[in-house]
Amino acid sequence: MEKLMITGGRPLQGTVTISGAKNSAIALIPAALLADSEVILDNLPLLSDVAVYSEILEALGARVSWEGSQMRIDPSNVKSIPMPNGSVKKLRASYYMMGALLGKFGEALIGLPGGCNFEPRPIDQHIKGFEALGATAVNEHGAIHLHAEELRGTKIYLDVASVGATINIMLAAAKATGSTMIENAAKEPEIIDVATLLNSMGAIIKGAGTETIRIEGVQKLHGCRHSIIPDRIQAGTYMIAAAATRGNVLIDSVIPKHLEALTAKLQEIGVTVEEMDESIRIIGGPNYQHVDVKALVYPGFPTDLQSPMTSLLTQAEGASVLSDFVYSNRFKHVPELVRMGAKIRVEGRSAVIEGGPLNAAKVQAADLRAGAALVIAGLTVEGGVTEIEGVEYIDRGYDNLVTNLRNLGADVWRETT
Numbered sequence: 122m123e124k125l126m127i128t129g130g131r132p133l134q135g136t137v138t139i140s141g142a143k144n145s146a147i148a149l150i151p152a153a154l155l156a157d158s159e160v161i162l163d164n165l166p167l168l169s170d171v172a173v174y175s176e177i178l179e180a181l182g183a184r185v186s187w188e189g190s191q192m193r194i195d196p197s198n199v200k201s202i203p204m205p206n207g208s209v210k211k212l213r214a215s216y217y218m219m220g221a222l223l224g225k226f227g228e229a230l231i232g233l234p235g236g237c238n239f240e241p242r243p244i245d246q247h248i249k250g251f252e253a254l255g256a257t258a259v260n261e262h263g264a265i266h267l268h269a270e271e272l273r274g275t276k277i278y279l280d281v282a283s284v285g286a287t288i289n290i291m292l293a294a295a296k297a298t299g300s301t302m303i304e305n306a307a308k309e310p311e312i313i314d315v316a317t318l319l320n321s322m323g324a325i326i327k328g329a330g331t332e333t334i335r336i337e338g339v340q341k342l343h344g345c346r347h348s349i350i351p352d353r354i355q356a357g358t359y360m361i362a363a364a365a366t367r368g369n370v371l372i373d374s375v376i377p378k379h380l381e382a383l384t385a386k387l388q389e390i391g392v393t394v395e396e397m398d399e400s401i402r403i404i405g406g407p408n409y410q411h412v413d414v415k416a417l418v419y420p421g422f423p424t425d426l427q428s429p430m431t432s433l434l435t436q437a438e439g440a441s442v443l444s445d446f447v448y449s450n451r452f453k454h455v456p457e458l459v460r461m462g463a464k465i466r467v468e469g470r471s472a473v474i475e476g477g478p479l480n481a482a483k484v485q486a487a488d489l490r491a492g493a494a495l496v497i498a499g500l501t502v503e504g505g506v507t508e509i510e511g512v513e514y515i516d517r518g519y520d521n522l523v524t525n526l527r528n529l530g531a532d533v534w535r536e537t538t
């Protein structure tokens with residue numbers, strides 16, 4: 122078992138370069154299956170979720186080669202084989218295999234997704250979309266069997282603006298007959314990235330990034346080359362870590378517009394944020410004010426930065442209230458932060474955080490962003506070593522974490538027991 126060890130108390134200083142977005146990559150890889158020739162993805166993050174996805178594609182017969190931050194996917198010999206178990210259970214975004222295989226073959230049998238299960242994460246809106254397009258969906262012992270003689274374009278209103286359902290419906294509808302309209306679509310930047318790839322493959326998708334997306338079905342999609350957008354959640358995590366350690370860090374290769382909700386909150390707390398074209402500088406302040414934060418769908422404050430933000434708010438004076446309106450119970454980091462001396466209580470969908478110093482402790486990351494929160498907390502602790510178990514969750518979303526933090530002057534290392 123691997124652990125992450127941190128001797129904190131050092132302000133982070135220097136530059137960190139952000140890689141491509143996990144939540145784009147793990148949608149773009151299955152999207153490539155819809156092409157009839159090679160798709161090249163650049164700026165790919167080196168993450169365990171990406172490695173699992175490349176295994177899934179190879180199992181289906183795709184030729185996948187991955188060198189550095191470039192992946193080449195040749196889907197010409199892919200078949201829709203049943204995948205009720207195995208790799209699909211290891212990650213959440215395996216649900217995109219449903220839309221991709223249904224769109225390509227009219228047939229898919231895919232196990233229900235795994236990944237970070239911080240609370241029940243239904244996929245009813247994905248299924249509603251597939252059914253509206255003319256597919257049947259049957260739950261066969263924990264795997265969803267989708268079948269369609271023909272997918273026909275239609276109008277789909279999503280009950281919740283779900284990122285996964287919006288992308289999955291785009292995948293299934295790209296080659297459907299006629300036009301599809303998704304209403305109350307999610308607006309996250311990763312959705313625009315998937316639409317951009319599909320359009321480069323020959324699809325006709327308009328309105329991605331707004332609440333109405335229109336897809337004109339086409340018969341064929343071809344290969345292309347696409348560069349993945351920067352990971353706004355990884356960037357946001359380093360911004361928060363720099364602020365929490367009262368450091369001075371340039372976060373490079375980012376799209377500052379994607380981070381506006383976080384930037385505004387950091388400024389409200391008392392952090393100096395300088396925005397350049399493709400980078401953001403964070404300069405920590407001596408004293409931080411308490412704030413209220415509401416995690417919402419994009420362009421609101423991202424739920425994926427809610428746990429890291431909790432750690433920063435332990436460093437602010439007074440009581441902050443952090444509410445999550447996307448996931449009502451995403452608080453697995455709280456008992457572990459309390460173990461480190463934090464004064465936090467959960468009330469309904471909110472955490473109330475009283476500022477105060479943290480202590481080193483042995484803690485457990487129960488999911489990806491809970492792990493990021495514990496890393497940030499550990500970096501603030503003066504004296505002692507923080508030991509974080511559950512590193513495999515952190516590896517789902519942060520490539521080169523130890524190297525990046527060490528380059529910023531942190532005393533962080535991995536230990537195998």
Ligand SMILES: CC(=O)N[C@H]1[C@@H](OP(=O)(O)OP(=O)(O)OC[C@H]2O[C@@H](n3ccc(=O)[nH]c3=O)[C@H](O)[C@@H]2O)O[C@H](CO)[C@@H](O)[C@@H]1O
Nearest residue numbers: 144214242243244245246247281283284285286425447448
């Ligand atoms: C791989 C990926 O991109 N993961 C991200 C994606 O997850 P994911 O796409 O799974 O999250 P959704 O946007 O679908 O979920 C948003 C909300 O809708 C609800 N819901 C969703 C689908 C559905 O069919 N029914 C339903 O009720 C969920 O329970 C949740 O309360 O967006 C989340 C919200 O920004 C992020 O935290 C995840 O990092």
Ligand SMILES: C=C(OP(=O)(O)O)C(=O)O
Nearest residue numbers: 213214236237425489490
């Ligand atoms: C919850 C997350 O990812 P996933 O949806 O892949 O579990 C995340 O990236 O914070």
